[in-house]
Amino acid sequence: MPKVLAILVDGFEEIEAVTPIDLLRRAGVEVTIATLGDTRTVTGRCGIALQGECSLGDALSREPGGYDCLLLPGGPGVKTLRESTEVIKTVNQQHAAGRLVAAICAAPLVLLEAGILEGRRYTAHGSVVEELPNTLPDEAVVVDGNLVTSRGAGTALQFGLTLAELIVGTDGAQRIAGEIHQMPDKGN
Template identity: 40%
Template sequence: MSLLGQVSLSILKREIARSSFLSRNMSRTALVILAAGAEEMEAIISADVLRRAGVQVTIAGLDGPDKVLCSRQVVIVPDMSLQDALAKNSSYDAVILPGGLGGSELLSKSAKVGKLLKEQESSGRIVAAICAAPTALKAHGIGLSKRVTSYPTTKDVMVDGGQYTYVEDQKVVVDGNIVTSRGPGTAFDFALELSKILVGQETADKVANGMILQKN
């Protein structure tokens, strides 16, 4: 075989392998719920990293498909409204709540979010929250008796009532199907842990290496 033919065959094999990888992992789905005042880093890093891992991620606007003004005045356009996202798929493998005080408060008050999280938890599928968003888990009675973490200033909210075991010395805490994390600086760790859960350690490591991300 000529050198050109060998190169072409190598490219073809690589593309076949890539297509096979994507077809396997794109069957895994994640829903990121975006509310006004959300922490934009946590929303985008979660969606970006999971998409790099081959997960089909939907960013859904809590109040509709329109632009969402986030905590640092960054505007994000959701893929669709939460209502449409749930009509499209009623059983996401992971539901992810970004933090941000304003966004977390809206998530805490939403009956639609509460119903979704209860269904997600009872089915054994992943419920994930970062920064201030674990307060929304508490508001809806999700993950009671589990080990959790959150942004430090929300600790008092999380420990009040004794429903959770609070963890301060871990960037990401996984207890069963509940995944929590501390804040913007732990967003990559959070997203990579979700990638590991959804598509495996090997894929998560490849994503981390591809981003030149030094893991502690």
Template identity: 40%
Template sequence: MKKVLVAIADGTEELEAVCIIDVLRRAGIEVTVASCMPADLLLITASRGVKIQADCHIKACVNQTYDLIVLPGGMPGAKHLYECQPLTELLQKQRSNKQWHAAICASPAVVLAQHGWLQGVKATCYPSFQDNLIGAQVDKTAAVVVDQDNKLVTSQGPGTALGFALALVEVLLGKEKVQSVAQPMIATYAA
């Protein structure tokens, strides 16, 4: 079974986080939702006031291996993710092992670009953050960008969250699995 880590924090965009978690679990993927807040807080308040209960704190994940690590966007959620040292270490390991990682909305710019991880990488993000994708090959129009060579999936924002989540299912489990997840949801997916 594929294992995915979804990192959340106060200010995370709830529509993105919940959509990602929901779609991956519908695909039969083991999803761990980890809080990146200090003091081991598991209950976060998302960007629109929705409360989300994490499965664990990110510190419990540092010795685990994941097939994919996903960063929802939202502000100041993305900033909290950027400042979270255990998450940074996990992402470093993920990149070194050439494993999939993904970010949506503000997170490609606020987390990945600020760590200097987008040099020569195909990416997108929330339109007002696109100028911050330093060194990336930015696609300003694509809702979802999959960079197979760098094992990175990025997307623009809340309205693209479903397509983003389905793209994550595709990179982990293939197109057939995407169709079996998308069809009962009445979701269209163009790979």
């Protein structure tokens, strides 16, 4: 069974965390929600509290071979993710192993901090364009090798379905899209 590690901290953007986690679990992916520090309950930017399953350290020790994908939601909590040496080390290890690193909204700033965006195609929320001037502003989701980035809360569904496709394949992602009645984009 494919395995994804989602790292949540206070101030995470709820839609950007819950939507891809939900879609991946529907696709049969085991998603571990890890938090930093000793607390398991984290509160999103809109005041919705979620319960993590373990600390980041515990999650990493449970899967010494690594996870198929590392998921980083955006929101004001990105500042905490950027400042965590444990998170930056995890991003670098995941990237060096060639496994998926997925970041949405402001979370590509964590990838910048880890030094893995040089020469890569990516997108991010417009609010971080000063630090990420090479953002592709017209792209909802950008896949460049093992990096997957997305614009923000409004693109979380497409982001989650893209991750599902990369992890379980096109048929699995299309099955999930059908189950949730995702309508095809008509270019409007």
